[in-house]
Amino acid sequence: MAQEASSSTSSKTISLKTGDGEIFEIEASAAKQMKTVQRLIDDLGDDITIPLHNVFSKELPKIIEYYKKDITGEITKDFEAEFVKDLNDDEVKVLFLAANYLDANKLFEFLSQNIADRLESKSVEYVRKYFGVENDFTPEEESKLREERAWSFRGIKEDE
């Protein structure tokens, strides 16, 4: 009955509890891909339910879905395209922040690329709205910047 030091086998699952109190199961090998989770496992042991205060039940299943595919080596371009296809900008942002918090590098890189793709050719106002930033230039500064960059405002497709 003695526990071995590293008793995680590939079939072992870890329990994760979201910030809004829901519990999800994940394979131990998938949990390993999320460094934050792995650190918590190392600290708390793998028999305990790992609390993830900053991740919620809306996004965690999606993250688990991604890593389920990852551990079986099934992540393809098609899968990734499908994964984000129906996500709106806010949903991508939430997933991105969660991946950042979980230190889930592969998903984080993939979502960074997806955000970059969504920002390409977009207007200044769109990007401000997306990142939730205010225009903190003085009117003179902004006018000068836009004048210097007038060349870059030409030939750009309109925001959807």
Added chain:
Amino acid sequence: MLSELTDDIILNILWKIEDDPRDWARLSCVSTKLNSLIHDFCWKNKTSLIIPSQLLVSSSQDHSLHKLPFCCPGLVHAGILFNTADSPEENQHQQSITSSSSTPSCSLVQQSNECSTYWSLYDDLYHDTLYADSESNHQQEQEESKENTIRTGVVDVPPESKKIKVNGSLSSHLATGKWTLSREQGSKLLARQFRDDCLYVCDWPGCVHLEEKRKYRVFRGVFMNFKKTRVWKTVNDCSNRRKIDLPCAFCSCNHTWDLHSAFCLRRGFGYHDDGEPVVRAFVCDNGHVSGAWTDVPMYT
């Protein structure tokens, strides 16, 4: 959301938007944070890969230098739309056309309306402007560039209103062709006595513009340490006759020097039948050069 992200994370996203230089240029208008990240990291890194290091080291790393490899000055700043004749009416014409501010897009519309009684190159050029896209560096256009396909952009000019849509090919815009600069290209331009001046020009053929009359290979470049060059001494010593009200495409200089009439360009290029020079180039006080090559006339 931005405030929750570290600089590294923001940069990670920004690096992934580097294919089209216009994105970084516009993103730097979003906020002071994005502006400083893009300036200090993105542009600095990108230009270190395409601008020769001697030029980088001797220049101030401002947006003018960052924009030079990627930004075609357009027909406006390359002086192609500039009437260089010396008659009083035409002087007045050229004053009113080019004394526009450094944002030619709106002001040119107004100016050309005022000048509608004069014949000008505008009338020819605003119709059926073709924008050639050869040897492009754009990733998405790599297949096309092998076949040298031509992108057609027609500028609509409703004749009754004379409201002219100044599209990308007339004022400054993203350059087609190569985004690298070389001294070799610059040295092809200058007369022999200026061979010690370092002029870096974009690699051949520049940004090709197919106009009704002829093809212009619009180029841009910059002198290293301009105020120490012989070209500077030459244009500066000449009377103000050579200085024209043609704003620089790359900085806030409102006037430039005509290198052709200052005899700084290599001899023998000659003129076309209609009086246009085969090569023209203009330099501002900061050493930014805009100009265009045309094909040497077959029958002279």
